[in-house]
Amino acid sequence: MNTLLWAVFPYVALALFFFVPFIRMIYRPYGVTTRASGMFNRGVLGTASLLLHWGIILLFLGHAMGLVGGVAGSAFWVDLFFYVGAVGGVMAIAGSIIALIRRFTVPEVRALSQFDDFAVHFFLIAIIGLGLYQALVDRIWGSAFAGAAWFASLWRFQPEPELMAGAGLLTQIHVLLGLLFAAYFPFTKLIHVWTYPINFAVRPYQSMRTAADKFRRRWEFGLRSDKSFLTYLAAGSIIVLLAIAFLIGQPTRDGFDVAVAEVDGGAQVAARSDQVGYALYVSQCARCHGIDADGNGAGRNSPTFATLPRDLTAGLYRFVSTQSGIASDADLRHVIVNGLPVGGMPGFAALSDAQVDSLVAYLDFVWVDRPEAGPAVNITPQPAFTTAMRSQGRELYAANCSACHGQTGAGDGPAGAFIEDYPGHLLPPANLAAGAIKAGADPVQLYNRIAAGIPNGNAPLMPAYGYLAPEEIWALVAYLRREILPDSLVLAR
Ligand code: HEC
Ligand code: HEC
Incomplete structure (x- = not known):
């Protein structure tokens, strides 16, 4: 199921998103637009359109920041995503709602409307609504760490569906709806995004009087047609995404090898597995426990937590099985795999044993002066309950x-x-x-x-x-x- 949702479906959606526009552009170039309705109820349209378009541009930029910040392990960029995304989200959802109301209430516009005119607004409102709800109400916005690592893995062509399995349910729905929308996108009027606005600025003048000039500058027109701009834009987006996936890579811990060399007497293998643990930690845990593992994650004050996410450097763990009361590796493993659902921490059962081991190794690394856990509590085989x-x-x-x-x-x-x-x-x-x-x-x-x-x-x-x-x-x-x-x-x- 995880593979299907997070490793197969995304490729189908992205393929449709990138390739269908070409097919439409080749076979029905003049369909690549929206139906004009600007002559009706213009005042409202202006407001809605401005809010919607600028909101979406901000959301787009915000997500790009979140993607880079998540992949690079930068709390700064992920925080910036929150602010830019929150402003953009409020603008876009307001614009979308106003536009939808106009569609329903202005009879002329309603008569002009096709199914997708309504559908795109429902998609936008649902997707943005979920995003805003998480950011402003649930206040866990570090999900970009998990989302970015997973998204980059798609573009590295080594999908890691397990990275999304531990994300919050709302995040998962938000992303899946987003992908569904991306797949539907090129079949709707939204396809105009691929030609606007860059082309607008540089394409040859549209002159109503003579076409002679246009034909004389044929080669130039070839380079500047809607079709070629679609190619440039699509190729450009793909190259940027590939660059993010391959070049930015995974977050690394500065000075990490030195620190491990001191702790482990320079054992190379341990160093490498802790390094893997760090990248995985950032993608799965940093949103709540913080990049520095001190419990200062972006979602720290979320009302969804029963208590604050633990400061993992202090090692004051609660759900233990030892006589000393100090958490053993097995105890940490149990919490990671099963989570603390009532406390607000998800379980990470989708991670492989090796991945969980690397997280346990990482928790061991950040726990300052970790004491010996000592023997487990004395537990006898479970008797039949009488x-x-x-x-x-x-x-x-x-x-x-x-x-x-x-x-x-x-x-x-x-x-x-x-x-x-x-x-x-x-x-x-x-x-x-x-x-x-x-x-x-x-x-x-x-x-x-x-x-x-x-x-x-x-x-x-x-x-x-x-x-x-x-x-x-x-x-x-x-x-x-x-x-x-x-x-x-x-x-x-
Ligand atoms: C001094 C008060 C106190 C006493 C006495 C006490 N508990 Fe608790 N217990 C707590 C607190 C506080 C928690 C919640 C801890 C948390 O949520 O982190 C708790 C949680 C628990 C839990 C839930 C653990 C989990 O996984 O969330 C169980 C089960 C439990 N107690 C059983 C018992 C039993 C059985 C006894 C008697 C033998 C007992 N407690 C005595 C204070 C107490
Ligand atoms: C959605 C937020 C969230 C995420 C993601 C998260 N945690 Fe937690 N974590 C919490 C909260 C909240 C608590 C405290 C819950 C409580 O005690 O009620 C906690 C507690 C813990 C504890 C303390 C267990 C104990 O025995 O006291 C450990 C260890 C831990 N988390 C490790 C991790 C690791 C490792 C990851 C990444 C794989 C992770 N957490 C991801 C929110 C989160």
């Missing part, structure tokens, strides 16, 4: 957990009201009854959570219950799964 275990679990829960999680697991226990995580935000105990589990509700993960607690620097968010006997922890797990967690969550695993 009724006796469940009632033992009920008692243990009432004694140990309900103070924070509340009697019914709704997260409303009296001791839970003032728990703060290390950036100083109030963090209520999980609403277990509603299934608000971040790191997995399968028995082993629940066991790990109870046995290792949820560390948070010096003051844990939730104490570790590793001192309980394994049977007692399993009894708690049985109780949670059978009586507290919603069935939908338990059955899903």
Whole structure:
């Protein structure tokens, strides 16, 4: 499915986008235009047209900035994309809406309209609306990092569909709709974009009086016809995109080899895999955790996060399975692959094992003074859950957990009201009854959570219950799964 959506469909759409205009230009050159409707309701048209056209030009420039910034790993350019895109997006969507209203309300224009006159506006409004919603409401606009790396991979002819698989759902829909629009584009009046406005400035004068001059300058006309400009523009766009894909390449970390040489005693292989990890990190993680991995990504304050994206240099990880409370490589791997859905972090299950390994190596690299994780919590094979275990679990829960999680697991226990995580935000105990589990509700993960607690620097968010006997922890797990967690969550695993 990922391959189909992100490696096959894009090529089909782009091929249509670039080649259909030639076919139309050759067979029906005079169809490459819009139907004039400027004589009706001119005032409104002017406003709509100006907003729409300039908005789209800004959006185009913004996306180009995002593409370059994403591929080069530059937060500056990606931020610029946000501002230029936000202004352009608001202008274009306003223009599009006004134009659509005019089409519906002015009878003459309505009579002139064809299907595509409406369709293009619906496409534009949906695509731009999604983009704006993400940028201004969800406030995660660093998606350009993932999008650019994936888009460049298309032009390198080594598509990497897995890079888009972890992008937000809205980003995915935005991009897929955009591609669908690109495929439809040359069949609509929008095809005029390929001839306007450059040609306008340089083409021979259109004289209504005599054609003699035109025919004398035939060679020049040949170079300056709409057809040849289409060729120049299309070839130019393709060359620019190829250049971005092949020449800008992947982001690299300055002074990286030196740093790794110090950490790893100069091991060449490690250096290379960390370098791969960095590029992958930028494309997949930087939008939330920041280019410098300090948790200062562009999307940092997005309301979609339960807590801020972690500062990965501090290594204060929470979802661990070790007696020390220090995350092991396996713990980091688990979070990367499965994400923390309730917390706002997507899972990256589409990445290959080698890719995840390179990310774990990269997290290891940025974690300042990473301590030894030490042995894992003592976990015995999962027993069959019996009724006796469940009632033992009920008692243990009432004694140990309900103070924070509340009697019914709704997260409303009296001791839970003032728990703060290390950036100083109030963090209520999980609403277990509603299934608000971040790191997995399968028995082993629940066991790990109870046995290792949820560390948070010096003051844990939730104490570790590793001192309980394994049977007692399993009894708690049985109780949670059978009586507290919603069935939908338990059955899903
Ligand atoms: C859409 C934003 C987003 C993206 C993309 C993202 N993260 Fe996160 N990440 C978060 C948030 C938010 C948290 C904190 C969630 C919480 O604890 O509630 C988090 C937490 C983490 C943690 C802490 C886990 C723990 O045990 O405390 C790690 C490690 C992590 N992310 C690594 C990554 C890596 C590696 C990538 C890229 C493959 C990545 N993240 C991509 C938002 C994101
Ligand atoms: C001091 C208060 C406190 C106590 C006592 C406590 N918890 Fe928690 N628990 C928390 C907090 C806070 C979180 C949310 C952490 C987060 O979202 O990062 C949490 C989260 C959890 C989670 C969800 C983990 C995830 O993946 O998101 C589970 C399961 C859980 N607790 C089970 C228990 C059980 C079982 C007990 C008793 C043995 C218990 N807790 C005792 C505070 C507490």
